[in-house]
Amino acid sequence: MSVCDVIIMGAGGRMGATLAGLAMDDPAFRLAGVVERPQSEAALARYDCVRGTSMEDVFAKCPGAVIIDFTAPESSLKVANLAARLGNPAVIGTTGFTAAQMKELEAAAHNGPIFWAPNMSVGVNALLQVLPKLVEALGPAYDLEIMEIHHNKKADSPSGTALKLGQAIAAARGEKLDDVKKCSRDGIIGPRTPREIGLMAVRGGDVVGDHTVYFLGPGERIEVTHRAHSRETFARGAMRAALWLKGQKGGKLHTMSDMLQ
Incomplete structure (x- = not known):
């Protein structure tokens, strides 16, 4: 070789x-x-x-x-x-x-x-192939949210990975992430809209990278998390x-x- x-x-x-x-x-x-x-x-x-x-x-x-x-x-x-x-x-x-x-x-x-x-990460990219299937199986009754955590020196927000995850689940609903993403919630904003996908960024310490996709439905929720250890x-x-x-x-x-x- x-x-x-x-x-x-x-x-x-x-x-x-x-x-x-x-x-x-x-x-x-x-x-x-x-x-x-x-x-x-x-x-x-x-x-x-x-x-x-x-x-x-x-x-x-x-x-x-x-x-x-x-x-x-x-x-x-x-x-x-x-x-x-x-x-x-x-x-x-x-x-x-x-x-x-x-x-x-x-x-x-x-x-x-x-x-x-x-x-x-191979694991994250395998997750990108699985998430759309979960979106399709659960249907429109589930609200979709993403939270990511990174070290305190990371310059961009939301992370590129969070955006990629958001694009994957938005596409599974026939949407473009830019049309439905919600990166900030502050004040009296009213009820959550069914289409929006929230992206929350947390920064602190030396966290290499954690990403969680939430499927929040009636009477239950599913959390899919990937954590990079190094x-x-x-x-x-x-x-x-x-x-x-x-x-x-x-x-x-x-x-x-x-x-x-």
Whole structure:
């Protein structure tokens, strides 16, 4: 089996360091390159590979290596466009993209193999396939709500995973989440409408990621919860995606559902 070369973006950060560690420990991978912001360049000294603060320089020195990126929307778009131009596949786990940024990401994917998932957990993505069946089985008498909990440094809200879960259950009702989501309730707002899907975000401590979907019906409720115990859950999913993406072509934005199917 050929070894999969990978480049880790933000390798000095928590997720980047986790990804780099997995790449160094797994014989299926070779840590080919690492990239970090200029102010954090010193954190790269620990790695014995191509390293630097210029993504273009590092990508060019590691032709064909799969880039893995969990940074920020603006940075990830630069990664995607540059990767497509240079011929490097890219796995992106960044969340918080606007609708316009998602269109730009999809456009880049037409020019090269790019994989994106707001949550790289295999368990969450299996849940995305199960939830619509539960919505259909229970019918319209059940109110749908989502609560997510993350650490106190998370920048976006609701989380990308909560939005993806909301999109899945809204679509099962023939709705678009943007038309029915309710992210804030305050004051005298009146009774809950049957169509709305509430999304509550809780922030605190070092919680990696908890997501609960509530089905609140007459005389009963069902709670479906996924809890990530460590960042390795997402990192291992991204590494699996890198192996899979290595054999894919551009033309569309690849997702977890593509890989799992």
